[in-house]
Amino acid sequence: MCNTSFAERGDKKAVEDGDLLMPKFDRDGLIAAVVTDVTTGDILMVGYMNAEALKRTVETGEAWYWSRSRQSFWKKGETSGQVQTVHEILTDCDQDALVLKVSVAGNGATCHVGYRSCFYRKIVKPESGALRLERVEAEKVYDPGDVYGKS
Numbered sequence: 001m002c003n004t005s006f007a008e009r010g011d012k013k014a015v016e017d018g019d020l021l022m023p024k025f026d027r028d029g030l031i032a033a034v035v036t037d038v039t040t041g042d043i044l045m046v047g048y049m050n051a052e053a054l055k056r057t058v059e060t061g062e063a064w065y066w067s068r069s070r071q072s073f074w075k076k077g078e079t080s081g082q083v084q085t086v087h088e089i090l091t092d093c094d095q096d097a098l099v100l101k102v103s104v105a106g107n108g109a110t111c112h113v114g115y116r117s118c119f120y121r122k123i124v125k126p127e128s129g130a131l132r133l134e135r136v137e138a139e140k141v142y143d144p145g146d147v148y149g150k151s
Helices: 012-017 051-060 144-148
Strands: 031-037 043-049 064-067 072-075 084-091 097-104 121-124 132-135
Touching: 043 051, 043 064, 043 097, 051 064, 051 072, 051 084
Parallel strands: 031 097
Antiparallel strands: 031 043, 064 072, 084 097, 121 132
């Protein structure tokens, strides 16, 4: 499907200071992609891409991932309508992680459980010491049962 290609992985100087994309995929052939809202900078989700998903993303301008649970490609929003249009892709100094700056179509949500962001809770430590989770997003944006047909 894709004719986009990456450079062969070079030495440390080429990776850190060069101008060629030489992504470092893990032993499973994946690279982490932190997804942020292009306007607000809010973190929306973390996904994983293999080489083909990254190529599809670059070529189409829409976010593609590798679903580790289904072992298949996953175009974000294909079922939900929450398509992620990619405005910019950043890589870190080692080229072993990505940041995608996106806008989200449909209801603007990203999380499959109904919240705008997958990061809708924060960790809090009460006096008891037993760590708890507290919502930072009070309301769901949509009902997942309406979108995916399950709850």
